[in-house]
Amino acid sequence: MPETLFRNVRLLDLQAHDGLTAPCDLLVRDGRIAEIGAPQPAPGAAVVEGRGDLLMPGLVNGHFHSSVNHMKGRLPSLPLEIFMLYECPELEVLRPTPREAYLRTMLGCIEMLKTGTTSVQDDCFFVPEPTPEIIDAVAQAYLDSGMRARLALDQPEVPELDKLPFLRDLLPCELRAPLEQPSPCPAPRLLELYDHLLGQWHGAEGGRLKAAVSCSAPQRVTPEYFAALDDLSQRHDLPFYAHMLETKLQRVYGEECLGGRSLVRYTADLGFLSERMNVIHAIWVDDADLDLIAQSGASVAHNPISNLRLGSGIMRWRDMLGRGIPLCLGVDEAIADDAINMWSVMKTAALVHTLDRPRYEDWPMAPEVLRAATEGGGRAMREPGLGTLTIGAPADLNLLDLSALPFVPLNNLPRQLVHCELGQSLRMTMVAGEIVTEKGRLLRVDEAALLEEAGALFAGKRAQMDRADAQVARYLPAYRAMYDMASARDVGLRRRLG
Structure with a gap:
């Protein structure tokens, strides 16, 4: 790969008053x-004329589920537990082909790269179960697109009735039996599939694609499988x-099924809360939970648009930063955001927390976001x-046109990046030293052909998805009753308005 010189650029500098370095x-x-x-490139180096424009780190989608990239707009806003009933039932009718898995993953890659997201953590779930062929298809899409990605297998392995409170008693007997069955992919098979992921893809393309591990959620796995995943994470630094x-x-659930312990406390008691862990969402946390997260060094993945779309509540942004808890931002998934655009995630993160506390000095500041x-x-x-511009850092970079409308006039760059930009000002995007988009066009794949194929293929899947919706609709009354019972419970916390 030849050297690339960005000539006459201004770098994002969040320590500077105006957010910019000199050219x-x-x-x-x-x-x-x-x-x-003022570096001297080697002969033959590629030169990008910066024209005084902004060079900044590529955006990192810190939490994502690629499996539903093809379902944008399919569901209304619903509480998570009812949303998941329709989103990911373990039904054979929803089993994808490898090509479907490739195309739906590529849909996300195209949208992310065209808006300046260069890296993603894909907590990929598989319906009805993962297979080596589907894992390979997802990974291949990331390699072909040019993105940097971490890929995990988000697969519960305990029965549905063990994951949720109240539901066993609420379901009629004839509906209970299917939800008492364990996952079609038990822990030993899941660990074999992690061996495949690690052996086939971890470190591929010079480290641009790597593995991660996922328990989905602590209540969705046995302590034994949880421990096996933690061991994998430790041994491979995942x-x-x-x-x-x-x-x-x-x-x-913690009050009803874990002896009054929160899921954070339960994870800490098992010894699995560590600096390697991404605690995803962390909305209904109390001070003791935040102290445990802070002591462990774990990161929290904040997904503000998804949290609003599903009515989950408002995360404790200032309380987390005040404890030194590292934060990242995520889309969560296309079906719970309906876009895969980290600029809108940043803007929402900057705004939603103004509702959380009246002291305006505590509201998120653009450099923090x-x-x-x-x-x-x-x-x-x-x-x-x-995600930095330090010497030795991966060259995952965005070049933005400072003469574009979001920056004219240029009053405060960090605020205008967070509040005005949506990815429309990108001149080019680089990942691992390779230019992968330029002037809104992906350079590694034929976007038009992929979109045409995906549009036709998934239009043909609508009837199957409708059949899946009809199959799970019979469970809706019990899930609604479970949700209402939990909503009425006083847990000593308020994370929603009203």
């Missing part, structure tokens, strides 16, 4: 930032994804330097 040059060598200032206390119902979307994501991914 300078930046040299990329071997996929990393090599020199900043991020560990765990949804915790996303909803009030999950807080009630930008750090969470860049270096905070790099930390969560366990990629040293990712």
Whole structure:
């Protein structure tokens, strides 16, 4: 790979008053930032004329589920537990072909790269179960697109009735039996599939694609499988994804099923809360939970649009930063955001927390939000330097046109990046030293052909998805009753308005 010199660019500097450095040059060598200032490139180096425009780190989508990229707009806003009933039932009718898995993953890659998201943590779930062929299809899409990605297998392995409070008693006997069955993919098989993921894909393309591990959520796996995943995470230094206390119902689950312990406390008691863990959502947390997270060094993945879309509540942004808890930002998934755009995630994160507390000095500041979307994501991914412009950092970069409308006039760059930009000002995007988009066009894949194929294929799947909806609709009254019971419970916390 030849060197690339960005000539006459201004770098994002969140320590500076105006958020910008003076014009300078930046040299990329071997996929990393090599020199900043006035470097002398080798003969034959590629030169990008910066014209005084902004060079900043690529955005990191710190939490994502690629499996439903093809379902944008399919569901109304619903509480998580009812939403998941329709989103990911373990039904054979929803089993994808490898090509379907490839195309739906590529839909997300296209949208992310075209808006400047260069890295993603894909907590990928598989319906009805993962197979080596589907794992390979997902991974291949990331490799082909040029994105940097961490890929985990988000697969519960306990019966549905063990994951949720009240439901066993609420279901009629004739509906209970299917939900008492364990997952079609038991823990030993899941560990074999992790062996496949690690052996086939971990470190591929010079480390651009790596593995992670996921328990989905602590209540969705046995302690034995939880321990096996933690062991994998330790041995290979992998991020560990765990949804915790996303909803009030999950807080009630701890009271009903864990002897009054929260899911954070339960995870800590098992010894699995560590600096490798990404605690996803963490909305219905109390002070003791936050202290445990802070002591462990774990990151929290904040998904503000998803939290609003599903009515989950408002995360405790200032309380987390005040304890030194590292934050990253995520889309969560296309079906719970309906876009895969980290700029809108940043804007929502900057705004929603104004409703959380009256002291306006506690509201998110634009540099904090930008750090969470860049270096905070790099930390969560366990990629040293990712999301920064330091020497030796991975060369995952966005070049933005400062003469574009969001920046005219240029009053305060960090605020305008967070509140005005939506990805429309990108001149180019680089990942691992390779330019992968330029002037809104992906350079590695035929976007038009992929979109045409995906549009036709998934239009033909609507009838199957409708049949799946009809199959699970019979469970809706019991799930609604469970949700109402949890909503009425006083858990000593308020994370929603009204």
